[in-house]
Amino acid sequence: MTGGAAPGGHAARGGAGMRLRGLVRKEFLQIVRDPSSIAIAFLMPVFLLILFGYGVSLDAEHVPVALVVEQPSADTADFVASFRGSKYFAPSDVATMPRAIERMLEGRVDAIVRLRADFAQRLRRPDGAPVQLIVNGVNANTARLIEGYVQGAWSGWLRQRSEAQGQMLRIPVEVEHRVWFNSALRSRNYLVPGLVVVIMTLIGALLTAMVMAREWERGTMEALMVTPAAVSEILLGKLIPYFVLGTGGMLLSVAMAVWLFGVPLRGSLWLLWLTASLFLLVALGMGLLISSLAKNQFIAGQLAIIVTFLPAFLLSGFIFDIDSMPAVVQVITHAIAARYFVAIATTLFLAGDVWSVVLPNAAALLAMAALFLGLTWRKTRKRLE
């Protein structure tokens, strides 16, 4: 290596920079020679984003519905037509209720819409005709979506009908909703930015979780300690190469989100870059801390998966709403770095540069980065003594 000690015991001007350069170069050489880090940084995001991006969707379309019309008439045909035209339903006609129930139990339909034999008749009475909707409630979320879709079809039919008859619609209050930032309610638009966060957590922690442990396990840590390099230089020497690698993985994920999955990026790229770098620093810091505590590659790898991946997935607000969790769990979420970056990332992707979201969350990330790196520094120094 070129970073030899300067004569006279004291480092010459620029000696620290030179030592650091040497350490960074060593780390890069190790990365190049053991391509598993490169695989973690570049192949894993591609694999996971494609897997989740295509595999995970909460948008139910073409829901199989059994339509039971007990006595067909012009009115029922009218009603049924509103289901046929919708992309949300894949309706099938079933003659009787018992057969429809059978299909539901077999899992071939998710809902049954039933018009009783007296439908057309009761339609003309003042109290109106009932439309029976039975949904399979096992998947509560899908059941609720189906309820909403059927409600939409039903109220659309009512409106058309009253317009055709020149009557006023007998609904006192009508909800007109507007959805900001994601008017088509595409679940992919928020799942993909959230996934970018989960993947970055995983990359950041996995990349560094093994590296300090590796030095301890192989006994090369002692060798590093006796060089003139200070602890902070050793840590920086570990941090910089993986930061560069992680940034590459991050840019790749963002590019895939925008170009492959068509997620709009409404905020500015530089702000996303900046906050993502901050988050990467937290994730790398977490990995380094795990690594210097565990001193064993196998345990460090397992710990990294357990303490970073699962919480980032479950407790970051990426899929499940934090406000609705029990109070104790909500408190725990404040310790999860991914929570802050999920807020920033979904806002920057879908809403734009909203400073009232970005600034407090970025401040939290900064504090966490300082905490993790500071702890790592202390832990490493203590072992030197």
Place this chain on the structure above:
Amino acid sequence: MWQRIVALVRKEFLALFKDRRGRFVLIVPPLIQLLVFGYAATFDLNRIPYALYNEDPGGAARTLAAAFDGSPHFERVATIASEKEIAPLVDARAVLMVVHIGPRFSRDLLLGTPAPLQVIVDGRNSNTALVAINYLRAVVDRYNRNWLSERDLPGPAAQLETRAWFNPNLESRWFFIPGIVGVITLLVTMLVTAMSVAREREQGTFDQLLVTPLRPVEILIGKALPGFIIGAAEASAIILIATLWFDIPLRGHLEVLYTGLALFLLSAVGVGLMISSIAVTQQQGLLGAFLFMVPAVTLSGFATPIANMPPAVQAVTLLDPLRYFLVVLRKLFLEGVSFDVLVHQFWPMALIGVASLAIAGWLFRHRMY
């Protein structure tokens, strides 16, 4: 023959449990996952922060506002007086929705023309937005019915009568917790089996095992049984916690549930042993298990329905044993179906299990490294 197998199984258990860390990994993380999942994994909203923008001084508007305040799902965190205040509140995620009652609201209502209620929803999480809109509709529907019945007015020509079967209150927890039984059972079984052959390979003791009087079939059974037993024990514990602690109804027959569990364990143990006999080191075994687990859970329909996936991905899920077991679990827990409905879930698991075990047994002797 059985004597030799019992000896091998005993040795496997000793190897697994002699290490404190080994015991820890098998018992503590699954329990933590069950509790965290059980409490955090829900799509239900019990607190929707909203802002009220009421431009109508009339009593009708006040009653509607009171209906929102009375709902357990909604929490008013701001009351605003101008259009300008909407954007900052929504942008900053201070509120999930803004309910806007226009100045003509009471007048429209009294005239009998539909009175619009404008709602602005933060769509950054589209699922939360959809659920919130549904809750809002429920409040407005109740208000509408009251309004009509108080004035003896006829309602719309047809009403929707909705009922949800098997889960009348549509609680997400009833959906997720039976699923967790499957996910954690898979996780534990994979951890036990994926390392077992790889560990012996790494330590060089697998060659010794091959030269003992044990036949390959016996080694296979001896390696498979511990994963089977531990998986069954852990699954039983989780089923107990699910029914006693989380109050999930178990409506099906236990013997059908355990038939499904046995077949699922067969397939999970098979895949685990297959990965283990391909791997040369424990690290590779772990990585292989991780690489199998992540897609297996994602594509199983655990959190998002398989029906929403593109057809090509749906075809891939046919290879996933967890996919079949989740159907078995949910149908038995909530629907209480009988054996014959589940036959189409049973035979694919059996097939995956037998095929992967056969491959694992073949690899025992033929994989050179």
